[in-house]
Amino acid sequence: MIELSDEIKSIPHSPTLWANDLVWEKRAKGETVYHMGFGESPFPVPERLQKALADNADKKEYYPAAGIPELLETIREYYRPLVGDYVDQCDLITAPGSKLILFALQAAIKGDLLYPDPSWVSYVPQAKLLHTKSIRVPLTLNDSGYHIDPDVLRECIKKARAEGLNPSKIILNSPNNPAGTNIPADEMEGIAKVCQEEGIFIISDEIYGLVSFDGEYNSITKYAPGISAITTGLSKHLSLGGWRFGVGFIPKGVEGLQGALCRYISETWSCINGPLQFAAIEAYKGHKDVEDHIKACTDIHALMNGTISGGLKDLGIDCPQARGAFYTYPNFAPFKKELAAAGIKTSQDVHVALLEKYNLATLPGKAFGAPEDVLTLRLSGCDYRDKAAEALKAYQNGEELNMAFVEKYAPRVLESIEIFGRFLADAGANTNKKAA
Numbered sequence: 001m002i003e004l005s006d007e008i009k010s011i012p013h014s015p016t017l018w019a020n021d022l023v024w025e026k027r028a029k030g031e032t033v034y035h036m037g038f039g040e041s042p043f044p045v046p047e048r049l050q051k052a053l054a055d056n057a058d059k060k061e062y063y064p065a066a067g068i069p070e071l072l073e074t075i076r077e078y079y080r081p082l083v084g085d086y087v088d089q090c091d092l093i094t095a096p097g098s099k100l101i102l103f104a105l106q107a108a109i110k111g112d113l114l115y116p117d118p119s120w121v122s123y124v125p126q127a128k129l130l131h132t133k134s135i136r137v138p139l140t141l142n143d144s145g146y147h148i149d150p151d152v153l154r155e156c157i158k159k160a161r162a163e164g165l166n167p168s169k170i171i172l173n174s175p176n177n178p179a180g181t182n183i184p185a186d187e188m189e190g191i192a193k194v195c196q197e198e199g200i201f202i203i204s205d206e207i208y209g210l211v212s213f214d215g216e217y218n219s220i221t222k223y224a225p226g227i228s229a230i231t232t233g234l235s236k237h238l239s240l241g242g243w244r245f246g247v248g249f250i251p252k253g254v255e256g257l258q259g260a261l262c263r264y265i266s267e268t269w270s271c272i273n274g275p276l277q278f279a280a281i282e283a284y285k286g287h288k289d290v291e292d293h294i295k296a297c298t299d300i301h302a303l304m305n306g307t308i309s310g311g312l313k314d315l316g317i318d319c320p321q322a323r324g325a326f327y328t329y330p331n332f333a334p335f336k337k338e339l340a341a342a343g344i345k346t347s348q349d350v351h352v353a354l355l356e357k358y359n360l361a362t363l364p365g366k367a368f369g370a371p372e373d374v375l376t377l378r379l380s381g382c383d384y385r386d387k388a389a390e391a392l393k394a395y396q397n398g399e400e401l402n403m404a405f406v407e408k409y410a411p412r413v414l415e416s417i418e419i420f421g422r423f424l425a426d427a428g429a430n431t432n433k434k435a436a
């Protein structure tokens with residue numbers, strides 16, 4: 001009998017893509033579905049990039065594994081003002097999406113993974129596929145989001161070592177998915193110090209780095225350049241997830257790492273497709289029209305996510321204000337008793353109830369590393385794909401970003417907030433009392 005491996009069998013379909021598939025299915029049946037389950041920026045491809053891709057359709061060779069030199073140099077110069085001379089201490093690689101670079105880095109660094117709770121859904125399954133263990137680092141919540149206490153990180157490392165594990169790498173994500181938290185400079189410094197002292201390699205997932213609402217770009221590489229890699233790409237700030245373009249900054253300080261990654265690429269995806277490599281050069285040239293586009297999209301993300309967190313807070317739900325990315329990560333803890341009485345006891349229960357009874361797709365906190373009974377959900381504020389191009393144009397033509405803008409271009413975002421109110425009321429909760 002031909003058997004599947006235990007690792008493959010233990011990996012569920014990526015929860016984000018699963019929710020998306022389900023929404024497509026329901027919408028195909030003509031149902032109105034509120035889609036807060038999938039973090040896909042809805043804006044159109046800038047014309048300059050569409051043209052560059054079309055103009056390079058004849059580029060058909062196998063290119064160097066890391067990427068064509070002109071592309072790598074253009075990316076290096078684009079990042080210089082953002083991360084300083086760290087760019088000179090690195091080699092670059094490119095891949096069909098940063099997800100594959102995260103996987104390749106996990107494969108390349110021996111040992112077990114430290115992952116923050118909450119953090120993105122794919123880090124732990126990737127570790128599992130690589131037969132390594134994942135070690136949870138609980139974060140603490142305050143008004144500005146979820147934070148890593150460097151002392152807690154050190155304790156987790158020590159405890160894991162005492163249990164016979166080999167913590168050797170951590171993945172950090174700022175701004176982060178699921179909570180939209182930006183890691184502040186002093187916290188980065190503290191984490192970097194622990195990682196230096198404990199010999200932990202840092203994988204800094206900066207895929208949302210250019211979707212920071214205050215326009216600040218913060219990178220932990222400033223504090224630990226020799227032991228930190230950056231993974232990033234075009235998927236988020238340019239809404240190009242389906243183009244599959246990722247970049248890795250690989251520190252020369254880790255001997256042999258770049259060579260190992262290039263060998264890995266040569267045995268897996270070989271190189272990224274040619275037309276995309278040439279088009280990506282235009283995305284990193286710093287053209288004013290492209291930069292203005294990125295800024296405008298980020299401003300609209302700030303409006304949508306601010307509206308969601310504000311609306312949920314008004315209902316009495318705990319919801320830190322997002323500082324970047326496309327997400328909010330509310331916690332229904334204030335209504336735990338009422339929800340339990342209605343049979344809703346886990347984040348999965350909240351997620352299923354919302355989808356089945358109200359056609360509102362979300363993702364359960366469980367998928368982001370939270371214990372089952374912690375009632376968190378990840379909400380994506382991107383459910384206005386049908387009007388996104390119009391909204392962007394309107395904003396670029398001077399329309400103000402306010403509640404009327406949300407009402408006009410993203411009515412489902414507002415209706416989703418109302419659904420949360422109905423969901424709580426149906427469970428017997430007094431939302432007005434909580435908010436007062």
Ligand SMILES: Cc1ncc(COP(=O)(O)O)c(C=O)c1O
Pocket residue numbers: 039096097098099100120173176177205207232233234235241244245246
């Ligand atoms: C936190 C985070 N990291 C990495 C990725 C992967 O992005 P991509 O493979 O499109 O570059 C995503 C995509 O959803 C993400 O949310």
